Amino acid sequence: xxxxxxxxxxxxxxxxxxxxxxxxxxxxxxxxxxxxxxxxxxxxxxxxxxxxxxxxxxxxxxxxxxxxxxxxxxxxxxxxxxxxxxxxxxxxxxxxxxxxxxxxxxxxxxxxxxxxxxxxxxxxxxxxxxxxxxxxxxxxxxxxxxxxxxxxxxxxxxxxxxxxxxxxxxxxxxxxxxxxxxxxxxxxxxxxxxxxxxxxxxxxxxxxxxxxxxxxxxxxxxxxxxxxxxxxxxxxxxxxxxxxxxxxxxxxxxxxxxxxxxxxxxxxxxxxxxxxxxxxxxxxxxxxxxxxxxxxxxxxxxxxxxxxxxxxxxxxxxxxxxxxxxxxxxxxxxxxxxxxxxxxxxx
Amino acid sequence: xxxxxxxxxxxxxxxxxxxxxxxxxxxxxxxxxxxxxxxxxxxxxxxxxxxxxxxxxxxxxxxxxxxxxxxxxxxxxxxxxxxxxxxxxxxxxxxxxxxxxxxxxxxxxxxxxxxxxxxxxxxxxxxxxxxxxxxxxxxxxxxxxxxxxxxxxxxxxxxxxxxxxxxxxxxxxxxxxxxxxxxxxxxxxxxxxxxxxxxxxxxxxxxxxxxxxxxxxxxxxxxxxxxxxxxxxxxxxxxxxxxxxxxxxxxxxxxxxxxxxxxxxxxxxxxxxxxxxxxxxxxxxxxxxxxxxxxxxxxxxxxxxxxxxxxxxxxxxxxxxxxxxxxxxxxxxxxxxxxxxxxxxxx
Numbered sequence: 001x002x003x004x005x006x007x008x009x010x011x012x013x014x015x016x017x018x019x020x021x022x023x024x025x026x027x028x029x030x031x032x033x034x035x036x037x038x039x040x041x042x043x044x045x046x047x048x049x050x051x052x053x054x055x056x057x058x059x060x061x062x063x064x065x066x067x068x069x070x071x072x073x074x075x076x077x078x079x080x081x082x083x084x085x086x087x088x089x090x091x092x093x094x095x096x097x098x099x100x101x102x103x104x105x106x107x108x109x110x111x112x113x114x115x116x117x118x119x120x121x122x123x124x125x126x127x128x129x130x131x132x133x134x135x136x137x138x139x140x141x142x143x144x145x146x147x148x149x150x151x152x153x154x155x156x157x158x159x160x161x162x163x164x165x166x167x168x169x170x171x172x173x174x175x176x177x178x179x180x181x182x183x184x185x186x187x188x189x190x191x192x193x194x195x196x197x198x199x200x201x202x203x204x205x206x207x208x209x210x211x212x213x214x215x216x217x218x219x220x221x222x223x224x225x226x227x228x229x230x231x232x233x234x235x236x237x238x239x240x241x242x243x244x245x246x247x248x249x250x251x252x253x254x255x256x257x258x259x260x261x262x263x264x265x266x267x268x269x270x271x272x273x274x275x276x277x278x279x280x281x282x283x284x285x286x287x288x289x290x291x292x293x294x295x296x297x298x299x300x301x302x303x304x305x306x307x308x309x310x311x312x313x314x315x316x317x318x319x320x321x322x323x324x325x326x327x328x329x330x331x332x333x334x335x336x337x338x339x340x341x342x343x344x345x346x347x
Numbered sequence: 348x349x350x351x352x353x354x355x356x357x358x359x360x361x362x363x364x365x366x367x368x369x370x371x372x373x374x375x376x377x378x379x380x381x382x383x384x385x386x387x388x389x390x391x392x393x394x395x396x397x398x399x400x401x402x403x404x405x406x407x408x409x410x411x412x413x414x415x416x417x418x419x420x421x422x423x424x425x426x427x428x429x430x431x432x433x434x435x436x437x438x439x440x441x442x443x444x445x446x447x448x449x450x451x452x453x454x455x456x457x458x459x460x461x462x463x464x465x466x467x468x469x470x471x472x473x474x475x476x477x478x479x480x481x482x483x484x485x486x487x488x489x490x491x492x493x494x495x496x497x498x499x500x501x502x503x504x505x506x507x508x509x510x511x512x513x514x515x516x517x518x519x520x521x522x523x524x525x526x527x528x529x530x531x532x533x534x535x536x537x538x539x540x541x542x543x544x545x546x547x548x549x550x551x552x553x554x555x556x557x558x559x560x561x562x563x564x565x566x567x568x569x570x571x572x573x574x575x576x577x578x579x580x581x582x583x584x585x586x587x588x589x590x591x592x593x594x595x596x597x598x599x600x601x602x603x604x605x606x607x608x609x610x611x612x613x614x615x616x617x618x619x620x621x622x623x624x625x626x627x628x629x630x631x632x633x634x635x636x637x638x639x640x641x642x643x644x645x646x647x648x649x650x651x652x653x654x655x656x657x658x659x660x661x662x663x664x665x666x667x668x669x670x671x672x673x674x675x676x677x678x679x680x681x682x683x684x685x686x687x688x689x690x691x692x693x694x
Contacts (some may be wrong), residue, residue, distance in 0.1 A: 073565055123670045151607065195567075218420055219611030220542075220568075231603040231626055238630045240607055246593065256578040260498065260587055262609060264555045264566030279578055283585045 035154035040187040044181040044341040050321045051338065053331050054185065057293045061268065062192050068291040070268055072193040077269035078223075078259060078280060079186070081200035081207060083317070085215060086177045086296050087167055087343075094202050100161050101145040117141060134202060143244050146203060149198040151229065151240040158209040169305055169345035174210055178344045182271070182297070186215060194269065199223045199259055201251035201276055205242065223262040225250045255280035267291075273297040274309065285328055294330035296321060301335040304342040388535040391528040391688040398595060398685065401532065402679050404640045408615065409539045415638040417615055419540040424616035425606060425627060426533070427546035427571075428554060430664070431620045431644050432562060434514055434690075436653035439656065440524060441549050447508045450490040464488060490591050493550060498576065498587040505556040516652055517690035521557055525691045528642070531620070540618065546570045546606055547587045548598035548623055570609040572597045602627035613637075620644040621656065625668040632675055641677035643668060648682040651689040 045051040060068040061075070064166075082088035102121050106113040117137040120128040129137035167177035186196050198207055198217055204224030211217045219327065227248040232239055250258035256279050259267065270277070270284035273296060281294040298318065299309040309318035325332050335342065392398040395561040407415040408422070429435035449468045453460040460466075464484040467475040476484035493501065514524035533543050545554060545564055551571030558564045575593040579586055597605035603626050606614065617624070617631035620643060628641040645665065646656040672679050682689065 016633060073559065076567075197567075204608075204611070212420065220423075220544075220609065222611060226608060229604050229607050231600045231630065233629060233633070237634045238603065240603060246595070248593070253578045256585065256587060257576050260576050261551075262567065264551070264569060281582060283578065286580070287584045 023313050041073055041191070042181065042184040044339055046340050048338065048340055050331060050333055054188075054293075054295070055270075055289070058138050058188065058192050058194075061291055070290050074265065075189075075192070075194040076196070076197065076263060076265060076266060076267040076273070077186075077189050077194045078197045078199040078263075078267045079182070080272040080274070080277045080280075081198050081202050081224075082273075083299065083309070084240070084271055084277075085179060085182050085198065086174065087131045087170065087179070087305055089167065089308055092202065093165065093174065094206050096165065097158060097161050097206065098141050098145050100164075100304045101157060102141065103314060112144070115144075139244075146205075147227065147242045147244045149242055151205065154205060154242055155158060158206060162210060165268060167343065171345070174214055177298075177346045179339075180341045180344045183215065183344060185271070186217070187295065189269065190216070195221065197223055197259075197263060197267075197295070199250065199255055199280060201225055201254075203248065204250075212252075223250060223258045225254075251276045253279050256283035259283065268292045269295075271295040272321070273299065274317040275320045276317070278324065280329055281321065281324075281328070285330065294325075294328060296325055296330055296332045298322070298332050300337075301339075301342065305335065378529065388538070389528065390617075391531055391686055393685055393687050395685065397678060397680055401535075401640075401642070404616075404638070405535065405539050405541075408638055417637050421615060421637060422536075422541040423544065423610060423612060423613065423614040424533075424536050424541045425544045425546040425610075425614045425618070425631070426529070427619040427621070427624045427627075428545050428549050428571075429620075430646065430656070431618055431624075432526060432529050432545065433521065433530075434517060434526070434652055436646070436655055439549065440512065440521065443512065444505060444508050444553065445488050445492050447511075448504060449488065459491070462487075462491075465491070493552070494574065494589045494591045496589055501552060501589055502556050505553060509557060514690065518692070521561055522691045525561060526644075526686075527688045527691045528686045530562065530691060532618070533564070536616065537563070542568065544568045544570060544572040544610060544614075544626060546597065546602055548572055548596065548601075551597075566651060569632070570597060570605045572601075577599065580588050598623045600626050603630035606630065615639045616642075618642040618644065619668070620646065621664040622667045623664070625671065628668065628671075628675070628677055634678065641672075641675060643672055643677055643679045645669070645679050645681050647684075648686075648689065652682065 042051060042054070043086050060066060061070040063069055079085055082092045083125060099121055102112075102118050106118060106122060117140045120137060121141055129135070129141065133136060160328065162174055165174055165177070166172055170176040190196055196217055198211060198215070198221065200207060200223070202224050204222055204226040207224050208219040208222050211222050212219065226248050228243050229240045230243055248254065248258070255277065259280060266288060267280075267284045268288065269292070270289050272281055275294075281296070285292040285294045296318070299305060300307050310316060310322060312319050321330075322332065324330070333339075389398060397644070407413060408417040411415055426432055429439045433440065446468055449459075449465050452464060454468060464476060467484060468488055476482070476488065480483060502547045509521055512521055512524070513519055537543055543564055545558060545568065546564070547554060547570070549571050551569055551573040554571050555566040555569050558569050559566065573595050575590050576587045577590055589630040595601065595605070599622075602624065606627060613635060614627075614631045615635065615637050616639070617628050619625075619628055624643075628643070632639040632641045643665070646652060648656050657669060658662055659666050667678065671677070680686075
């Protein structure tokens with residue numbers, strides 16, 4: 001396999017170099033046929049070529065009898081999570097969860113508190129955590145917070161952490177870190193027969209806790225990094241325990257592999273925001289017998305969010321894919337220009 | 348991990364000890380509310396306690412306001428494939444595919460023809476193939492037919508093989524090996540808001556070729572044994588190549604693990620036919636806060652199919668789960684008594 005532990009950890013490590021509205025996603029009324037729609041299906045998108053390109057694609061692929069018609073079962077749309085569905089600035093929320101867990105547990109677990117990597121985490125020393133070929137410190141923290149625990153206990157920890165989450169420039173909770181325009185895009189696609197999936201380097205069990213409530217994406221449509229679970233009956237109770245074995249990293253080349261593993265057919269719509277999404281953009285759009293669409297969220301907005309993604313080499317996360325975009329016809333969404341709203345707003 | 352390569356291969360090897368109607372599944376008209384249904388949703392099931400237990404469960408779990416109501420997103424139903432959705436007698440169709448591929452290729456591939464395990468397969472010597480702790484011969488044949496090949500080429504091979512498939516006591520093609528009563532059950536569940544999944548020890552890529560046409564189950568709802576795929580651009584064309592790395596065996600304890608990996612929540616309905624399904628029956632029904640249902644297809648019919656499943660030790664595939672059934676309230680379906688039709692019939 002070409003994808004390794006390092007790529008996932010690298011994306012977490014990169015986050016350390018970054019500097020960096022409320023309530024669940026509203027379901028806005030929209031029509032399945034936008035040609036006669038009285039209601040704008042994507043009000044947070046400014047009128048212009050970007051918005052029109054999306055609407056044109058959806059209309060072309062859903063017009064029966066047209067040459068670009070895509071049958072409903074093949075209307076597969078995949079979305080990266082960090083930086084595409086929600087903000088990864090100043091750090092991916094999953095890393096915030098890891099740090100929160102360490103901080104919560106250290107006072108009650110002396111052995112944990114003495115751990116050098118836990119100490120580094122508590123001191124905010126991400127450089128130490130990210131050191132080494134395999135980012136052993138971060139891997140160690142992931143093992144401490146994501147393995148050796150039953151699935152329900154892990155989910156409860158995530159839910160508890162969620163309550164206090166605050167995106168610095170957004171609203172409260174995870175909804176406050178979520179991009180309103182991308183939620184509208186998800187809803188618009190679904191209203192047109194598209195099945196929407198997350199395909200993220202983030203942990204699959206982590207995202208499944210909130211993906212349905214936050215994005216309207218059920219657990220079975222979440223693709224992410226994962227490790228094996230062990231099944232056993234404990235006093236007659238079926239018990240799944242998370243491990244660190246058989247790690248699958250759903251990033252870079254791992255994304256097409258993850259799409260094949262979980263979905264089993266090629267998407268026709270793909271949205272991402274970084275070089276980690278380039279392989280799935282290629283898988284979706286190059287030589288696809290069906291019409292296809294690639295979209296890149298370009299983080300240009302230093303006021304409403306953080307402009308961080310195209311600054312090599314330190315924090316550049318969108319270099320290669322941005323260069324490839326014009327060649328492959330991928331739509332680059334400029335947050336400043338194309339979005340009149342960024343984060344999900346309070347109702 | 349507790350599930351190993353051996354369990355999958357053992358199920359293929361066991362098939363060697365076994366001795367052993369047409370056209371795609373018809374969609375029969377049925378009503379979402381069977382209490383006022385004029386049309387029987389499951390005409391191939393004889394009236395009686397078995398059929399009534401299924402209908403009662405579906406009605407209870409879909410009656411809004413009732414104490415047993417299950418919200419639509421949680422209506423997850425999982426079905427084993429070999430022996431549950433289609434016949435595994437005289438051998439699982441995937442093993443027939445392996446043997447077909449070897450036979451097809453040997454005349455044109457001298458190196459392949461000289462392979463001792465290929466020779467054993469061509470001579471029908473399944474004992475040699477199954478020998479050894481890890482059934483090295485069968486693993487070798489799987490590697491020859493399921494790896495080192497692109498996904499589209501593999502799918503084309505499966506499609507070509509499908510054309511000539513003949514179930515000895517059923518009809519032509521894969522449809523002729525498919526159980527009409529279980530197709531009706533799938534359709535009935537879906538008409539009542541259940542999402543139906545395959546959870547099988549069989550190969551995920553193998554089943555995905557025909558699951559949608561045969562069972563109405565799309566690729567993304569197929570859970571099976573799998574191995575890693577490698578992604579690369581070959582002359583600019585996105586290419587997925589099947590490997591034998593990172594093998595996941597979706598059998599026994601691997602079934603709850605596979606359900607968690609692909610679906611991410613507990614099913615409330617589970618149908619299987621062998622001890623390989625016991626763990627997922629337990630995962631579905633024991634200590635589940637939701638109402639749940641376990642069903643076992645018991646192969647009792649030596650006339651219309653093969654009575655093979657409860658004869659220890661040689662070909663006994665349903666020993667432990669059958670013993671556990673009364674204790675856990677799992678419904679045992681007696682093919683002779685409960686089904687008035689077995690295989691999908693020609694229209």
